[in-house]
Amino acid sequence: xxxxxxxxxxxxxxxxxxxxxxxxxxxxxxxxxxxxxxxxxxxxxxxxxxxxxxxxxxxxxxxxxxxxxxxxxxxxxxxxxxxxxxxxxxxxxxxxxxxx
Numbered sequence: 529x530x531x532x533x534x535x536x537x538x539x540x541x542x543x544x545x546x547x548x549x550x551x552x553x554x555x556x557x558x559x560x561x562x563x564x565x566x567x568x569x570x571x572x573x574x575x576x577x578x579x580x581x582x583x584x585x586x587x588x589x590x591x592x593x594x595x596x597x598x599x600x601x602x603x604x605x606x607x608x609x610x611x612x613x614x615x616x617x618x619x620x621x622x623x624x625x626x627x628x
Contacts, residue, residue: 553601553608555622560601560610562587563627569599569610571618 552561559570567580567589578589578599585603595616602609603624612618 550627551603551608551624552627553610553622553624556620558610558618558620558622560587560608560622561627562601567601569612571612 550563553559557572559568561568562580562582565580565582567578567587569576569578569591574594576591576593578591580587580589587599587601587603589599591597591599591612591614596612596614598613600611600613602611606624608622608624610618610620610622
């Protein structure tokens with residue numbers, strides 16, 4: 529019975545994160561935060577304000593700067609993975625929280 533309760537709580541938490549439009553994530557010197565359809569990506573060198581398209585727990589957009597072409601952020605529960613795509617591609621693991 530306890531296992532079923534833990535499973536249900538974990539599903540509710542994952543659902544809340546996947547359907548939130550206000551999240552903040554940090555890890556490995558990078559950060560990614562979303563408020564509605566706008567995001568801020570901070571790298572070791574720069575900060576980028578970008579538009580975001582959300583599909584479930586996936587966030588994507590165009591990032592044409594400093595060797596990047598776009599980005600994809602995949603939210604998995606309270607953790608996420610930021611991929612900056614382009615000639616100097618980067619992938620970073622992050623811890624996330626919902627912004628109230």
